[in-house]
Amino acid sequence: MSENSLKKIFLVEDDPDIQEVVLLTLKDLGGYAVKICSSGQEALDSISDFKPNLILLDVMMPEMDGPTTLKAFRTMPDAKDIPVIFMTARSQTHEVAEYLELGAIDVIRKPFDPVTLCDQIEQIWDRYNGA
Amino acid sequence: MAHEPQPSLQDKVRMLRERYASSVGDKMIEINAAYDKLVGEVGGDNQTVAIDGLMAPIHKMAGSAPTFGRADLGEIAGKMEELLLSCRDSQNGFSKEQETTLSELMEALRQTAAIS
Numbered sequence: 001m002s003e004n005s006l007k008k009i010f011l012v013e014d015d016p017d018i019q020e021v022v023l024l025t026l027k028d029l030g031g032y033a034v035k036i037c038s039s040g041q042e043a044l045d046s047i048s049d050f051k052p053n054l055i056l057l058d059v060m061m062p063e064m065d066g067p068t069t070l071k072a073f074r075t076m077p078d079a080k081d082i083p084v085i086f087m088t089a090r091s092q093t094h095e096v097a098e099y100l101e102l103g104a105i106d107v108i109r110k111p112f113d114p115v116t117l118c119d120q121i122e123q124i125w126d127r128y129n130g131a
Numbered sequence: 132m133a134h135e136p137q138p139s140l141q142d143k144v145r146m147l148r149e150r151y152a153s154s155v156g157d158k159m160i161e162i163n164a165a166y167d168k169l170v171g172e173v174g175g176d177n178q179t180v181a182i183d184g185l186m187a188p189i190h191k192m193a194g195s196a197p198t199f200g201r202a203d204l205g206e207i208a209g210k211m212e213e214l215l216l217s218c219r220d221s222q223n224g225f226s227k228e229q230e231t232t233l234s235e236l237m238e239a240l241r242q243t244a245a246i247s
Binding site for chain 2: 014015017018020021024025028029060062088089110111112113114115
């Protein structure tokens with residue numbers, strides 16, 4: 001298995017409905033280990049323990065939004081190099097450009113189809129790794 | 132020993148959709164309360180806080196409802212979110228026209244949520 005295998009995914013999302021459906025599809029369909037955090041602060045506190053390969057990050061969250069959380073990850077030795085995919089309903093062209101400028105590798109638009117979410121993530125992962 | 136067949140991913144997603152559908156009433160209670168609070172604060176000192184209070188559940192509905200098969204709710208919630216963001220960011224509060232639009236969207240959301 002290559003060093004770039006996708007095994008552990010860290011989901012930062014405040015909506016319990018979305019948490020549940022993403023967890024279902026990533027575990028059941030993708031077989032990934034998944035850790036869920038409901039806020040940016042919780043994510044900052046626990047990412048070092050989980051050591052994910054990939055972060056799925058909601059954009060709009062109360063208190064600490066996705067972009068602020070991403071900037072904070074980039075200052076942490078354990079998290080600064082972990083690729084981030086934003087998940088958002090706000091995905092107009094200029095908004096996506098902003099997220100990419102911040103360092104996200106891609107954006108998954110809400111709503112998403114739970115059945116194809118894994119494929120979407122794996123395609124982004126493969127592209128990121130030059131596969 | 133006989134094993135029960137495991138539900139497929141599609142079955143599980145369908146169950147989540149059914150559960151979401153049954154939770155729409157509770158979500159509307161939260162949205163109605165936040166909307167009533169905002170109506171009471173229009174033009175007042177706490178208007179921005181009240182806008183954020185409504186925007187939180189509306190944003191969730193806009194993002195999650197279509198994923199669970201309620202694109203109709205997501206579309207209306209999305210329009211409400213855009214309007215609320217624009218009013219909050221303008222710092223000028225609501226114009227009469229925006230108040231009317233918000234009220235119409237809220238009524239549309241109530242009616243659409245009532246359709247199961």
